Amino acid sequence: MSTVLVFATDEDLFAELVTAGEKIGDEVVAAALGPAAEDPEVPGASKVYTAQGDGLDEYHVDPVATALSEIVDEVGADRVLVGGNRRGKEIGPQLAAKLDAGYIVTALEIPEEGTFRRKFMGGKTMANEVPQTDDVVATIAPHSFEPATGDPAPVETIQVSPGKGRVERVSLEQRDEEGVNIEEADVVVAFGRGVEEEDDMELVFDTAESMGGVVGCSRPISADLHWLGDDRWIGLSGKVVTPEVYVAAGVSGQIQHLAGCRDSELIVVVNTDENAPFFEHADYGLVGDLYDVLPAITEKLS
Ligand SMILES: Cc1cc2nc3c(=O)[nH]c(=O)nc-3n(C[C@H](O)[C@H](O)[C@H](O)COP(=O)(O)OP(=O)(O)OC[C@H]3O[C@@H](n4cnc5c(N)ncnc54)[C@H](O)[C@@H]3O)c2cc1C
Numbered sequence: 652m653s654t655v656l657v658f659a660t661d662e663d664l665f666a667e668l669v670t671a672g673e674k675i676g677d678e679v680v681a682a683a684l685g686p687a688a689e690d691p692e693v694p695g696a697s698k699v700y701t702a703q704g705d706g707l708d709e710y711h712v713d714p715v716a717t718a719l720s721e722i723v724d725e726v727g728a729d730r731v732l733v734g735g736n737r738r739g740k741e742i743g744p745q746l747a748a749k750l751d752a753g754y755i756v757t758a759l760e761i762p763e764e765g766t767f768r769r770k771f772m773g774g775k776t777m778a779n780e781v782p783q784t785d786d787v788v789a790t791i792a793p794h795s796f797e798p799a800t801g802d803p804a805p806v807e808t809i810q811v812s813p814g815k816g817r818v819e820r821v822s823l824e825q826r827d828e829e830g831v832n833i834e835e836a837d838v839v840v841a842f843g844r845g846v847e848e849e850d851d852m853e854l855v856f857d858t859a860e861s862m863g864g865v866v867g868c869s870r871p872i873s874a875d876l877h878w879l880g881d882d883r884w885i886g887l888s889g890k891v892v893t894p895e896v897y898v899a900a901g902v903s904g905q906i907q908h909l910a911g912c913r914d915s916e917l918i919v920v921v922n923t924d925e926n927a928p929f930f931e932h933a934d935y936g937l938v939g940d941l942y943d944v945l946p947a948i949t950e951k952l953s
Pocket of ligand 1: 842843844845846868869870871872884885886887888889900901902903904905906907908911921922923924927939940941942
């Protein structure tokens with residue numbers, strides 16, 4: 652019998668991981684560590700193992716990977732799926748190293764048991780990968796699987812000894828810009844060089860607020876103009892987002908930008924140039940001036 656252990660630092664991802672786990676194992680169990688161990692609700696899993704210990708509250712990578720490897724041994728899991736947010740992508744490889752397991756980077760699909768499908772070459776290509784090891788660790792991109800439903804799994808506390816880890820965090824400083832977790836937003840309103848002045852960004856922020864979303868941008872806005880921080884920069888060299896709705900206003904849609912947003916569920920493009928490459932990837936395309944279109948959306952939704 653094959654047991655899949657699922658783990659996430661974001662509780663919302665557990666149910667998606669359970670669905671993914673059901674595709675590759677006979678039984679799916681979950682590990683809820685640190686804050687998630689308080690009152691875990693994981694529908695569809697057969698059990699949730701909770702654990703507390705040094706470093707788990709802040710999801711320090713080394714202690715979390717150690718704790719997970721102990722839980723894997725305890726429950727006899729041979730596959731581990733980790734929620735592929737930023738922290739999950741740090742924990743996954745370290746856990747794989749501890750378990751001497753094959754590691755799959757940010758899978759989007761599991762087309763058949765044992766095969767993981769993920770983006771390759773900035774999303775231009777899809778790769779099917781088959782681990783050649785008995786044990787497997789894979790990070791799973793958020794929003795790639797339907798959340799499992801059902802009753803919350805029964806909870807069992809498990810003892811782990813994560814230790815302090817090999818790296819100690821000696822200080823934390825607040826960055827000037829308010830941080831934004833764009834990778835987990837349901838709605839992203841992104842803009843590019845079609846916005847002419849820094850002050851005009853307000854139009855985009857207003858639209859994002861009216862849609863209950865967050866603002867993202869193309870690389871020039873962050874890297875060249877420094878209007879926004881790199882936590883909002885989307886693309887090959889920036890963040891990869893998969894929101895339910897992605898609005899791109901005044902973004903041409905070069906391949907490097909598309910690499911960060913092409914898996915969004917619904918893409919809406921606003922551009923004055925009817926030949927802008929982004930239109931080829933749009934579910935809804937609007938040839939128009941963002942200075943007219945965005946305020947109209949904001950007014951309609953406010
Ligand atoms: C190695 C490498 C990595 C890169 N990584 C990234 C990355 O991660 N992310 C990224 O974004 N880019 C990346 N780039 C840059 C990328 O190639 C493009 O140059 C960039 O995405 C273009 O940004 P843009 O669409 O904002 O600007 P532009 O290409 O200048 O497009 C602006 C668009 O706005 C439209 N427009 C103008 N005025 C209006 C208006 N009033 N209303 C509506 N539309 C209007 C124009 O028609 C045009 O289509 C990378 C490049 C390289 C070489």
